[in-house]
Amino acid sequence: MNALLSAALIYGQIALALAAVLAMVRIIRGPRAQDRVLGLDTFYVCIMLELMMTGLRLGNPHFLVAAMIIALMSFVSSVASARFLLRGEVIE
Amino acid sequence: MTDLPLWASIPVLFFVILGPTLVLLGSWGLVTLPRFYDRLHAPALGASWGTGSVVVATIIASSAIEGRLVLAPLVVGVFIMITTPVTMMVLTRAALQRERAEGVADVPPPQPPPDEEEVKARG
Numbered sequence: 106m107n108a109l110l111s112a113a114l115i116y117g118q119i120a121l122a123l124a125a126v127l128a129m130v131r132i133i134r135g136p137r138a139q140d141r142v143l144g145l146d147t148f149y150v151c152i153m154l155e156l157m158m159t160g161l162r163l164g165n166p167h168f169l170v171a172a173m174i175i176a177l178m179s180f181v182s183s184v185a186s187a188r189f190l191l192r193g194e195v196i197e
Numbered sequence: 198m199t200d201l202p203l204w205a206s207i208p209v210l211f212f213v214i215l216g217p218t219l220v221l222l223g224s225w226g227l228v229t230l231p232r233f234y235d236r237l238h239a240p241a242l243g244a245s246w247g248t249g250s251v252v253v254a255t256i257i258a259s260s261a262i263e264g265r266l267v268l269a270p271l272v273v274g275v276f277i278m279i280t281t282p283v284t285m286m287v288l289t290r291a292a293l294q295r296e297r298a299e300g301v302a303d304v305p306p307p308q309p310p311p312d313e314e315e316v317k318a319r320g
Contacts, residue, residue, distance in 0.1 A: 110206050113213045117251075120217035124243065127224035131236075139292040140233060146284055147227055147240040150277070151220060154243075154251050157273070158217070161255050164262065166269070169255070173273050180280040187284065190291035 114162045118155060125151035142186045149179030205261035209254045216250035219243055233292055237285060244281040248274055 128151060131144035153175045160168025201209065219242050226239030252274035259267040296304045 106203060106206050107200055110201065110210055110213075113210050117213045117217035120221045124217070124221045124224035127221075127228045128240075131224075131227050137233065137292075137295075139288060139295070140236065142288055143233075143236060143240065144227065146281075146288075147224060147243065150240065150243050150248065150281075151224065153273070153277075154216070154220060154248060157251050157255055157270070158213070161213070161251075161258055164258075166259065169270055169273065173276070176273055176276050176280070180276075180284065183284040184287055187287040187291045191287065191294060 111162070114158060118158050118162070121151050121155045121158060125155070138190055139187075142183060142190065145186070146179060146183045149175060149183070153179065201258060201261050205257050209258050212250040212254035212257070216247050216254065219250070220247035223247065234289075237289060241281065241285070244277055248277045 125148055128144045128148040132141050132148065135141045135144055153172045156168050156172045156175065160166065160172070223240045223242035223244075226242070227236050230236045230239060252270045255270040256267060259270070293304065297307070
């Protein structure tokens with residue numbers, strides 16, 4: 106059972122890495138600025154989940170704090186970018 | 198990963214396979230869907246149940262290891278579930294405003310302001 110579980114954890118990490126690569130493809134290709142912001146948000150979610158999966162695999166609770174900080178950064182950066190696209194400046 | 202008991206490792210196995218698969222599907226949709234307003238829906242898959250199932254797997258595994266209920270991973274899940282719709286709303290409004298200002302053809306027109314009598318009748 107534990108061998109199956111570690112195989113599933115490795116599968117999950119590979120799937121999340123592939124998802125991050127696909128989001129990066131959208132960031133690079135994305136025809137307009139809003140596509141790039143959307144890709145950046147997805148990329149942040151993938152990296153955050155990758156950190157949580159690493160913490161799960163190693164049994165280390167400190168990765169959770171890093172995931173929390175990345176979630177916070179993701180929110181702030183995406184809202185600031187969207188706000189910049191909406192108004193032309195971040196803080197009025 | 199130390200040895201989990203059997204009652205914990207079966208749900209952890211299920212959620213660990215489910216969550217990253219959903220995130221991968223969402224990113225695949227982000228790359229392949231044709232329009233921006235279609236693409237906006239795809240990453241929500243990863244932000245809702247993708248994050249949720251990884252969080253549930255972490256909760257079950259750390260509770261089984263430590264022998265008590267560990268709810269710290271829930272903070273990340275709740276935070277993501279609250280903030281993602283806010284980001285998407287602001288981003289959609291920005292995209293709509295930009296495309297309307299440029300006069301792109303297939304953008305929905307702005308909603309007319311509500312009638313005063315209708316507002317009064319509604320209370």
